[in-house]
Amino acid sequence: MKLAKSLQEIQPSYIREILSAACAPGVISLAGGLPDAKTFPLALMAKSLIDLPNQPQLFQYGNTAGYTPLLEHFSNYYQLPASHSSIICTGSQQGLDLIARSFINPGDSIVMEAPSYLGAIQVFGLAQANIESISQRADGPDLEELESCFATKDITLFYAVPDFHNPTGVCWSIDVRKKVAQLCQQYNVAFIEDVPYRELRFKGEFLPLVSSFCPENSLVLRSFSKIATPGIRLGLVTGRSDWIAPLNKVKQAADLHSSIPMQAVLLNLLQHDGFEQHLEVLRGLYSERYKALLDNIALKLPASCEVNEVNGGMFIWLSLPDCDVNALAQTALEHGVAVVPSSVFYQERENVKPALRLNFTNANIDELSEAIDRLAKVIEIHCK
Amino acid sequence: MKLAKSLQEIQPSYIREILSAACAPGVISLAGGLPDAKTFPLALMAKSLIDLPNQPQLFQYGNTAGYTPLLEHFSNYYQLPASHSSIICTGSQQGLDLIARSFINPGDSIVMEAPSYLGAIQVFGLAQANIESISQRADGPDLEELESCFATKDITLFYAVPDFHNPTGVCWSIDVRKKVAQLCQQYNVAFIEDVPYRELRFKGEFLPLVSSFCPENSLVLRSFSKIATPGIRLGLVTGRSDWIAPLNKVKQAADLHSSIPMQAVLLNLLQHDGFEQHLEVLRGLYSERYKALLDNIALKLPASCEVNEVNGGMFIWLSLPDCDVNALAQTALEHGVAVVPSSVFYQERENVKPALRLNFTNANIDELSEAIDRLAKVIEIHCK
Numbered sequence: 001m002k003l004a005k006s007l008q009e010i011q012p013s014y015i016r017e018i019l020s021a022a023c024a025p026g027v028i029s030l031a032g033g034l035p036d037a038k039t040f041p042l043a044l045m046a047k048s049l050i051d052l053p054n055q056p057q058l059f060q061y062g063n064t065a066g067y068t069p070l071l072e073h074f075s076n077y078y079q080l081p082a083s084h085s086s087i088i089c090t091g092s093q094q095g096l097d098l099i100a101r102s103f104i105n106p107g108d109s110i111v112m113e114a115p116s117y118l119g120a121i122q123v124f125g126l127a128q129a130n131i132e133s134i135s136q137r138a139d140g141p142d143l144e145e146l147e148s149c150f151a152t153k154d155i156t157l158f159y160a161v162p163d164f165h166n167p168t169g170v171c172w173s174i175d176v177r178k179k180v181a182q183l184c185q186q187y188n189v190a191f192i193e194d195v196p197y198r199e200l201r202f203k204g205e206f207l208p209l210v211s212s213f214c215p216e217n218s219l220v221l222r223s224f225s226k227i228a229t230p231g232i233r234l235g236l237v238t239g240r241s242d243w244i245a246p247l248n249k250v251k252q253a254a255d256l257h258s259s260i261p262m263q264a265v266l267l268n269l270l271q272h273d274g275f276e277q278h279l280e281v282l283r284g285l286y287s288e289r290y291k292a293l294l295d296n297i298a299l300k301l302p303a304s305c306e307v308n309e310v311n312g313g314m315f316i317w318l319s320l321p322d323c324d325v326n327a328l329a330q331t332a333l334e335h336g337v338a339v340v341p342s343s344v345f346y347q348e349r350e351n352v353k354p355a356l357r358l359n360f361t362n363a364n365i366d367e368l369s370e371a372i373d374r375l376a377k378v379i380e381i382h383c384k
Numbered sequence: 385m386k387l388a389k390s391l392q393e394i395q396p397s398y399i400r401e402i403l404s405a406a407c408a409p410g411v412i413s414l415a416g417g418l419p420d421a422k423t424f425p426l427a428l429m430a431k432s433l434i435d436l437p438n439q440p441q442l443f444q445y446g447n448t449a450g451y452t453p454l455l456e457h458f459s460n461y462y463q464l465p466a467s468h469s470s471i472i473c474t475g476s477q478q479g480l481d482l483i484a485r486s487f488i489n490p491g492d493s494i495v496m497e498a499p500s501y502l503g504a505i506q507v508f509g510l511a512q513a514n515i516e517s518i519s520q521r522a523d524g525p526d527l528e529e530l531e532s533c534f535a536t537k538d539i540t541l542f543y544a545v546p547d548f549h550n551p552t553g554v555c556w557s558i559d560v561r562k563k564v565a566q567l568c569q570q571y572n573v574a575f576i577e578d579v580p581y582r583e584l585r586f587k588g589e590f591l592p593l594v595s596s597f598c599p600e601n602s603l604v605l606r607s608f609s610k611i612a613t614p615g616i617r618l619g620l621v622t623g624r625s626d627w628i629a630p631l632n633k634v635k636q637a638a639d640l641h642s643s644i645p646m647q648a649v650l651l652n653l654l655q656h657d658g659f660e661q662h663l664e665v666l667r668g669l670y671s672e673r674y675k676a677l678l679d680n681i682a683l684k685l686p687a688s689c690e691v692n693e694v695n696g697g698m699f700i701w702l703s704l705p706d707c708d709v710n711a712l713a714q715t716a717l718e719h720g721v722a723v724v725p726s727s728v729f730y731q732e733r734e735n736v737k738p739a740l741r742l743n744f745t746n747a748n749i750d751e752l753s754e755a756i757d758r759l760a761k762v763i764e765i766h767c768k
Contacts, residue, residue, distance in 0.1 A: 001486075013636045050437065053430035057421060059615035059616065060614060061416065093637070093638070094639040101391070102391055103387065225445070229444070230443070230445040253394075254474075255475050255477050258474070259617045260617075
């Protein structure tokens, strides 16, 4: 069979492809957005996991929108208005794919920041959307560029990660949040707010969702991969019911529904007395590792390597002097450190500035130190 | 946001939509393709479920193609040649969706039998395929119609359920299998063989896969919903590696990968000493229920209601005298019995013959008897 046209332009995910290489013995991975498996709240999940064999009803077919008690929990927890609803997805990645399949025709224009989440580039690429890129500043998207784009083009949606952006770690300021919401309303652009890292804030003040300023004009994507565990593959989309209904229709064809035993276990975890404490521990640990990574970079890398400070999330963005960043990442892997080159986070390849996305949540402090030792040598080779 | 064009023609799944109504207290459901939850092999799965809290590595992100030990098991168990590979999906429903997204452009023609599996009609509808329907006979598709269709049209693939077809329960004869494989090779049509009910044969001789006669021209979709449990949402696609690779690329965007804890539990179940015995018990139970359903129909329904005999699977197809089959199904629900009207299994509505799909695996013998009592009254009202 010949490949469908929609697939012919899609590159396989660099990050998914190097996951196995990054996990090879001796390699320290700063590549994936992997939480540390040692932090998984399995002790809090144990009771419900162990009880699964006694609950045959959880192993039957279920509703497409999700396990009813979990949907009710979300409705209460996120205080959804009566006109809103939710759908539980096989990871928030599926939520994004369902949105694209529900609302994007080939050739429709959508907006993302550049750089942006690779999984979103893939989804909108498969949907054959025309992706408009907006530059990212230290406090969010460039608002002039954004308004000019909204004003001059027919834009269906703006996809963004306002809390500790993947790959740069940027967190949008409150003013930018309000302004983006206002622009989305003014120009009738749907705001797709992806917040997988929102609970991983270890510094600074909690900021309201962009969507809270335009609730009828947005959908919120939540992930349980970072605060629970990734392997269970559960995410959530919330928003106005007439925008959730089509996702339900596509999900019927896509996978009928997501794993019910895993949804029951997630519900139990989210309602566990120890869950808040688990998040505190996670934030404390990731904060320490972040500081260790920054210290190592300051100590060991040349001053021409610049890093932005972040208040949470899983990544920092290390700007490099002029070099072939793909070749550098390849050499880094050969030297036992896996990193992701900036090139993979751009839709328009010509605008790529040499940089690396470094993850600080998976490796421990000793490994982070060793990783930067190795990276220092690689940078010396490539950035002359 | 406006609905994408691909979605505007798609009806929500009747079966998914009535699942909650069918589960209401007092309703006996012969509607869904639900196994009996009492048969779930949870005792065989208990050890690995209880051990999950001790296996943090199963809760981390994993490879898109699936949990490696499970992939290795399938490779051995199904004796895949070196040029073939597999991908584990979030239910075989996802496998089918990945195939359509990988190989179908809007307007491309595909072939299905009529009637056909509703979930497949949805998938190919979303892909905006042009669906060519081939009549089904007692031993498989009408071969003359099929060859004429292959010879005169540019067909990408033929999707079929040769073992205990959904909705009719028809099992293709060996001659039909060989002939379809030969035609697919001759006209370069990919054969997509969906075999969710294959292991549920309770009578007659085991027949080879159609794909075994054209292995380089086919993909096989397997489901673990009927032989393990549906709630874990796991299926499998096997076939030539260059046809599996694109599925992998789409799955990266669709959900990254399927639940790893569930894959580990499935592996353990499939390798359990007691698994073959579980299948025997299942076949025995379903065979008894099938016979009870047939006996009740013969005893209680008018002779104008005709039923085909089946050798396995989950469904029979009850042909009715002329009536409004949708209205009849609605009345049946009001009388406490959920059934699926023939109309939902056809792409071309004009060819619909009045019939009901009756499931015999979910209700017990007493319930089946009561269900046919209720149905008899409803048929009396509607088929005059």
